[in-house]
Amino acid sequence: MADLNRRGFLAQSLAVGCSLAASPLVTPVSFAATGGDNRLVVIILRGGLDGLDLLRPPPSDTLMRLRPTLGAQASGLEITGGVQLHPGCAELWPLWEAGELAFVQAVSTPYRHKRSHFDGQDMLEAGTAELGQGRAKEGWLNRMLQHMPGAEMSTAYAIGTDPMLLSRGAAAVETWSPDVDFVLSSQGARLLALTMERDPAMRDAMARALALAGSNGGGGVVQSAGLEDMDALDEMMDAQTAPQGRDARHAHTRVAKFAAERLRDDARVACFSLGGWDTHARQARALRRPLGQLADSLLTLRSGLGAQIWGHTTVLAMTEFGRTVAENGTAGTDHGTGGAMVLAGGALRGARVLGQWPGIEEADLFERRDLMPTDDVRRYAAWAIRESFGLGRDVLENAVFPGLQMGGDLALLR
Amino acid sequence: MGFDPDIAQMRFGYGLSPVVPGPASADEMVAQLRGPDAITQRFGIPTSGAMNPKVRALYLAQRAYKRAERGSKDRHDLRATYRKALKAARVESAGWVRQALLRRIWSEDGLRERLVAFWADHFTAPGQSTFYRYAAASYVETAIRSHVAARFEDMLIAAVTHPQMLQYLDQNRSVGPNSRFAKKRQNGAGLNENLAREVLELHTLGVHGSYTQKDVREFAELLTGLTAGTGQDTRYDSKRIEPGAETVMGHTYGTRRARISDIHAALRDLARHPETARHLAQKIARHFLGDQPDAGLVMELEIRYRETDGDLGAVVEAMLRHEAAWHARAEGGGNFKQPEQFVSSALRALAVPEARFLRMDAKTFDRLILSPLRHMGQPWRRPFGPDGFAEEDAHWLSPQGMGARLQWALATPAAVAADLPDPREFIGAALGAEAPAVVHFAAKAAENRREGIALVLMSPAFQRV
Numbered sequence: 001m002a003d004l005n006r007r008g009f010l011a012q013s014l015a016v017g018c019s020l021a022a023s024p025l026v027t028p029v030s031f032a033a034t035g036g037d038n039r040l041v042v043i044i045l046r047g048g049l050d051g052l053d054l055l056r057p058p059p060s061d062t063l064m065r066l067r068p069t070l071g072a073q074a075s076g077l078e079i080t081g082g083v084q085l086h087p088g089c090a091e092l093w094p095l096w097e098a099g100e101l102a103f104v105q106a107v108s109t110p111y112r113h114k115r116s117h118f119d120g121q122d123m124l125e126a127g128t129a130e131l132g133q134g135r136a137k138e139g140w141l142n143r144m145l146q147h148m149p150g151a152e153m154s155t156a157y158a159i160g161t162d163p164m165l166l167s168r169g170a171a172a173v174e175t176w177s178p179d180v181d182f183v184l185s186s187q188g189a190r191l192l193a194l195t196m197e198r199d200p201a202m203r204d205a206m207a208r209a210l211a212l213a214g215s216n217g218g219g220g221v222v223q224s225a226g227l228e229d230m231d232a233l234d235e236m237m238d239a240q241t242a243p244q245g246r247d248a249r250h251a252h253t254r255v256a257k258f259a260a261e262r263l264r265d266d267a268r269v270a271c272f273s274l275g276g277w278d279t280h281a282r283q284a285r286a287l288r289r290p291l292g293q294l295a296d297s298l299l300t301l302r303s304g305l306g307a308q309i310w311g312h313t314t315v316l317a318m319t320e321f322g323r324t325v326a327e328n329g330t331a332g333t334d335h336g337t338g339g340a341m342v343l344a345g346g347a348l349r350g351a352r353v354l355g356q357w358p359g360i361e362e363a364d365l366f367e368r369r370d371l372m373p374t375d376d377v378r379r380y381a382a383w384a385i386r387e388s389f390g391l392g393r394d395v396l397e398n399a400v401f402p403g404l405q406m407g408g409d410l411a412l413l414r
Numbered sequence: 415m416g417f418d419p420d421i422a423q424m425r426f427g428y429g430l431s432p433v434v435p436g437p438a439s440a441d442e443m444v445a446q447l448r449g450p451d452a453i454t455q456r457f458g459i460p461t462s463g464a465m466n467p468k469v470r471a472l473y474l475a476q477r478a479y480k481r482a483e484r485g486s487k488d489r490h491d492l493r494a495t496y497r498k499a500l501k502a503a504r505v506e507s508a509g510w511v512r513q514a515l516l517r518r519i520w521s522e523d524g525l526r527e528r529l530v531a532f533w534a535d536h537f538t539a540p541g542q543s544t545f546y547r548y549a550a551a552s553y554v555e556t557a558i559r560s561h562v563a564a565r566f567e568d569m570l571i572a573a574v575t576h577p578q579m580l581q582y583l584d585q586n587r588s589v590g591p592n593s594r595f596a597k598k599r600q601n602g603a604g605l606n607e608n609l610a611r612e613v614l615e616l617h618t619l620g621v622h623g624s625y626t627q628k629d630v631r632e633f634a635e636l637l638t639g640l641t642a643g644t645g646q647d648t649r650y651d652s653k654r655i656e657p658g659a660e661t662v663m664g665h666t667y668g669t670r671r672a673r674i675s676d677i678h679a680a681l682r683d684l685a686r687h688p689e690t691a692r693h694l695a696q697k698i699a700r701h702f703l704g705d706q707p708d709a710g711l712v713m714e715l716e717i718r719y720r721e722t723d724g725d726l727g728a729v730v731e732a733m734l735r736h737e738a739a740w741h742a743r744a745e746g747g748g749n750f751k752q753p754e755q756f757v758s759s760a761l762r763a764l765a766v767p768e769a770r771f772l773r774m775d776a777k778t779f780d781r782l783i784l785s786p787l788r789h790m791g792q793p794w795r796r797p798f799g800p801d802g803f804a805e806e807d808a809h810w811l812s813p814q815g816m817g818a819r820l821q822w823a824l825a826t827p828a829a830v831a832a833d834l835p836d837p838r839e840f841i842g843a844a845l846g847a848e849a850p851a852v853v854h855f856a857a858k859a860a861e862n863r864r865e866g867i868a869l870v871l872m873s874p875a876f877q878r879v
Contacts, residue, residue, distance in 0.1 A: 118542060137799070161788045163798050180789050180817040182824050188865040191856040192820075192872060199874040201811050202750075206872075209817030329484030 037312045038347065038388040039263045041301060042141060042271040042381075044166060045294070045319035046121060047278030050333050051340025052325060052360075052371060053287060054089070055103055055353065058082030062360055066326040070283060070333075079103075080353050088291030091299060095344060100302075100310075102350040102412075104341040104380055106358050108321060108373035115335035117278070120320030125165035127378055129403040140378070141271055142169030143400045144385055148268075156269035157262050159255050167271050174267075176212050178254040182220075184210070189221045256297040260304025263313070268389075277319060281330035298344050311346035314384050314413060318342075318377050324369050325360050338371030341380060347388070347413045354380070354410070376404065383410040415740045416440075420846035424879045425749070426702060426734070427524020429759030432843040434522055440734040446523040447563045448727055453521040454559075457513040462549065462556040462576070468499070468506045469548045473645035475499040476544065503548045508776050510551035511784065511794055518758040519766055529562040529730065530554065531754070532701050535802040537573040537617065539582040540795060545644050546581050550795060553578035563727035566694065566719075567685035571678055574613055577642035583609040583800060590638040590656025605656070610634035612800050618684040620693030625663060632660040636667055636680055650674040663687065691719040698729065700805050704749035708738035743848070748878030750807035753790035756819060757783065760871050763844040764831040771830070782826050789818035819877075823868035837866025845875050 053070055057063055058081070063071040075087035079096065095101040111123045111131065119131050126132075127140025145151045151171060158167040158175045167173045184192070189210060196203040214220025252274060259270040274297065276290035294317060302310050322339025338358065343350065358364050358372035366372045382396045382404060397404050422443060423429055423436040430436070437443045460466040475496040482489035518527045534554045541547035557576045561569035573579055580586050588606035589595045596603045610633040614625045639655035642648040652672070659669045665683050667676040684690060695715035699707035711733065718732040719725075733739050751759065774782070787794055791814065797803045804810070828834050837857035841849045853873045860866035870876060 165798075168798075175791075175812065175814050177789055177814060177818075180814060180821055182817070182821040184820070184824065184868075185861050185865060187859070187861050188869065191859055191865075191869050195850075195852050195856050195869060195873040195875075197852070199878070201807070202816070202874055202877070205811045205813050205816040206820070208813035209820065212813055213817055 036268070036389060037309075038268065039305075039309065039313040039345075040269050040384065040388050041259060041263070041313065041315040041345075042166060042269075043294070043297065043315065043317040044121070044125065044164065044271070044273040045277050045290070045317055046162075046273050046275045047117065047290075047319070048120070048321050048323055048335055049277045049290075049319040049339055050279060050283065050287065050323040050336075051105065051107075051338065052322070053283065053333075054086050054291075054340050054342075055079070055105055056084045056086065057357075057360065058084075066360065068327060069331050070327055073284065083353060086287065086291055088288045089295055091292075091295045092344075095298065095302070096351055099350040100344060100346055100348055101298075102343040102348055102352045102354060104343065104375065104377070105353055105355045106338040106371055106374045107341050107355055107377045107380065108338050109377055111321065112337065113367075115321060115337070117320060117335075120335075122165060124318060124320045124377070127381070127401045129401075136165060138169035139164065139166035140381070140400050141166045141269065142171050142173065144389075144391065145169075145171035145173065145269065147391055147395050147399060148389055151268075154262075154266050157259065157267050157271070159259050159262075159270060159272040162273045162275075164271060164273060176258065178258040179251065180209070181213055184221050186221050252293045253296050253300050256300035257304050260301050263305060264309055274317075279323070279332050280328065280334060281332040283327075283332040286332065294342070301344075302346075307346070313345040314347045314388055315344040316341065316381055316384055317344070318381070322371050325365060325371055326369065336370035337366045338373040341377055343380070343384075343412065349412060349414050378404050379406055380410065380412065382406050383412050387411075387413040415742060416737060417734075418740055420848065421740060421743070421879075423524055424743075424759075424846070425739075426528060428518040428521075428527060428755065428762050429524075429879075430843060430846050431519070431762045431765055433765050434520060434762075436522070436524070440731075443523075443525055443734055444727075444731045447526055447529075447730065451526065451559070453517045453523065453526075454555075456520070457516045459510045459513050459555045460552050462552040462578075466506060466552065468502045469545070469552075470645065472496075472499040472503040472548065473545050477644075500544065503544075505776055507548045507551060508779055508784075509772075512771055512774075512779065514551070515758060515761060515783070516768055516771060519762045519771075520768065524762075525730070526562060528702075528755075529726075530559050532698070533558045533562055533569065534795060535797065536697070537569070537579065538795075538797050538800055538802045539573070539576070539578045540797070541578065542582060543644070546578055549578060554795070561726070563730065564725070565685075566690075566724035566726050567682045569726070570613075570617060570685050571681050574609070574617065574681060575640060575648050575677070577646065577648050579609070580640060580642045580648060581644075583612055585609040585637060586641050588634065588638055589654040590635060592658075593638060593654050593656055595651075595653040605631075605634050605638070607631065607634040610637055613681075613684065616801055618693070619663075619687060619689040620696075623687075623689045623693070629662050633662045633680065636660040636662060636677060639672065639674070640677065685724050688720060691716045691724070694724075695719055695729070697805075698733065702733065702749070703739060704747075705806050708736075708741075711736045711738040743875070743879065748874075750810055751877050751879060752803060752810060753787055753792035753815070753819070754794070756790070756871075756877060757787060757822065759876075760823070760827065760844075761830065763840070763871075764827055764835070765843075766830045767832050770832065774830075778829075782829055786818060786822040786826065789814070789821070791815050791818075820868065820872055823871040824864060827867045827871070828864055834863050834867060837863060837870060840867055840870050844870050845873075850875050 075084045077085040077090060077093060079085050092101055109123045110129045111120050122136050123131055125139045126136035145156050153172040153174055156173045158164050158173050161177045196206055210221055255272050263270055274290060274293050279286040298315060305313055318341050319339055321335060321337055323333035323336040328334050356374035358374050362368060364372055378401045382401055385391050386396060393406055397406055417440045419436055437446060479492040479496040482492050521527055537558060539553060541550050553576055557572040584606045589603045591604055607630050611630045614623060614630060615621050619625055635656040639650045641651050641654060655672045659666050662680050667680050695712050699712045699715060714732050714736055715729050719729050722728040784794055792803055837860055841853060841857055853870060853875055856869045857866045860869055
């Protein structure tokens with residue numbers, strides 16, 4: 001047993017004994033159809049993605065002057081009209097070629113001037129045209145659910161431990177983090193059910209927790225009859241309490257994987273966030289990790305959903321603001337205004353860069369420092385919702401995104 | 415049914431302990447609460463007045479770094495100094511969480527610790543910048559802790575005028591539209607109503623209070639001048655003050671030259687407002703006794719609050735003297751513990767040794783305590799908004815919350831307790847004399863100690879008080 005591999009051990013014991021149905025606590029999760037087949041995934045990129053580094057404009061004297069280190073790198077991933085995609089997105093190239101990836105350039109929320117992450121993210125998730133005084137209490141994704149016929153608890157998932165304003169509000173949204181993981185013997189599960197027998201609220205929440213934990217491959221209820229080495233199980237459970245230590249680098253893939261599993265079932269909407277975009281220094285290096293995580297997440301969604309469901313899926317990745325057009329003194333960029341949005345999914349009419357290019361000459365810039373926003377991110381989200389779930393324009397312009405002018409049809413989906 | 419020693423600790427403290435004795439009567443609970451705050455001598459957390467030198471060093475290092483010229487050699491060195499200070503402050507502040515938890519584990523006056531948590535949440539002000547994040551523990555120690563058995567208005571003034579709150583609720587951005595400050599600047603300087611609104615809506619009258627938008631506006635104007643620079647004490651800056659008198663809830667303030675005492679007077683008037691008495695009576699009762707507290711008891715607290723001009727010690731005493739506070743713990747009912755109460759009471763039942771807790775490195779502490787609290791939905795003193803953490807049980811009875819509690823209950827006790835107790839004996843330590851037969855059965859039938867302990871901690875008898 002000396003070189004017993006813990007994960008292998010777990011996998012084995014699960015394979016032998018994973019028997020959720022054996023536990024009286026685990027009742028089948030009820031799956032209700034919400035009508036359509038379309039799926040929507042929203043990813044909030046926290047920290048302010050540098051759109052100009054994601055979508056690199058063709059080399060020019062101005063670009064070289066403003067971005068001496070960042071502007072000089074070529075990726076070879078030319079997407080359109082001399083614009084190159086950041087090399088950190090190379091893994092996404094097949095999506096681009098398949099028409100399942102698109103970008104919006106020079107977009108922003110209506111947030112202006114102050115450039116605070118806190119306020120910027122609040123506005124992005126609240127979906128409002130103005131920053132209210134005090135914190136917003138409801139997110140646009142939740143308001144969308146309030147208007148989606150047949151939406152119920154299991155329709156939408158907020159995934160991860162990051163509290164998201166985006167999904168908060170009156171509509172029920174299931175929250176789950178794949179980092180919540182445990183191994184419990186089936187005997188333990190039976191006894192747990194017994195102690196909670198007369199407490200329905202606790203019993204039901206516990207049953208659903210066991211089902212969800214068991215559904216994403218890490219743990220759940222195991223038949224302990226086949227387990228001979230309890231110490232190994234103990235050791236493994238120690239490891240389990242370390243969501244930060246254990247596979248810390250892959251936390252985002254677990255989130256995406258879980259999202260895909262839910263969306264394959266009855267869920268139609270999922271949201272989560274990815275951090276690390278606030279690249280004030282050494283951006284050439286700093287941006288690789290978050291971009292890699294975004295690419296991983298999209299690819300994990302695609303493989304997890306399978307071709308058919310991916311074909312009904314739209315992913316919106318959006319950030320609170322873009323960054324300064326000029327590099328700062330530490331080879332990074334500071335908080336700006338106009339940024340970029342990433343769209344993905346098999347439902348998408350992709351391989352396009354949407355939006356107007358404002359230029360980066362000094363006169364073109366917002367407050368002489370930031371890329372001028374030429375469109376509102378909410379318009380893209382609104383059209384994606386309209387095309388995915390059929391919500392009416394009046395609902396979108398008044399209830400979901402109050403005060404938004406949706407304008408002409410963007411025809412985002414196939 | 416009256417006073418019960420087990421219920422006293424489970425419902426009004428952080429649960430039972432196999433080693434620390436609990437109060438023997440309601441009189442003793444009141445006497446403890448009114449008496450000296452002894453546990454702070456043993457487990458110290460710095461107050462804001464004596465700002466911890468490491469947090470202060472952090473602020474100075476950050477300021478020096480930000481002011482240094484871009485690209486200079488100086489800046490490079492200052493950055494290194496700043497990062498070092500940041501690390502030191504992080505370690506230090508994690509230490510304060512440990513101290514707070516150790517108080518809960520080892521205090522004989524668990525009620526005081528519960529009240530500190532309750533009022534810290536009522537006056538939520540998690541920092542929004544690096545400095546204020548680390549200063550938050552001192553804010554609670556200074557503005558909240560010393561007032562939990564004293565007059566509400568003193569706590570209100572201490573909290574609302576504290577730099578931590580001024581930063582959190584944007585008071586530092588608020589200037590009178592006709593102030594000298596606003597006239598000098600063309601744009602960006604104006605009134606911010608955030609603090610005024612939250613004081614009325616959350617801290618005093620409550621969301622159902624009879625205030626209007628005009629009260630909010632005038633109160634915000636009255637509050638202008640209150641400001642604090644990062645790392646500095648609150649000051650009253652005459653340049654930011656909106657000239658003229660303001661009327662809030664029918665009282666007029668500042669008819670002569672503006673003085674900070676006008677703000678204090680307004681806060682005292684709000685504290686003594688009957689709607690504040692009602693709001694706080696209801697909130698206290700719900701926190702300790704569940705979503706639907708006995709109406710007669712709530713009324714009693716409200717009356718006591720009004721009779722004593724908001725003496726919080728007297729209000730708590732009224733609760734402890736009321737029969738309805740001692741109702742038996744019914745199956746399928748009872749107040750569901752919030753995550754930090756769940757974790758704290760489990761640590762107390764396990765009598766986690768002080769030395770073991772303090773020796774734990776920062777990573778382990780995060781893995782065993784802080785990170786699980788995040789998963790359970792209650793990151794340590796960082797609620798989502800100024801309204802604090804949700805009170806209603808339904809909010810906490812979520813699959814994710816229950817899953818995270820089970821995960822913690824299975825893994826952490828073995829990592830923190832001196833010896834993992836026999837589950838059958840642990841029942842007595844955790845649940846007292848009245849443990850349901852089904853928990854005894856489950857603890858005995860568990861396959862191993864670890865699951866046995868987890869079953870006790872997860873049982874409704876432990877989680878509902």
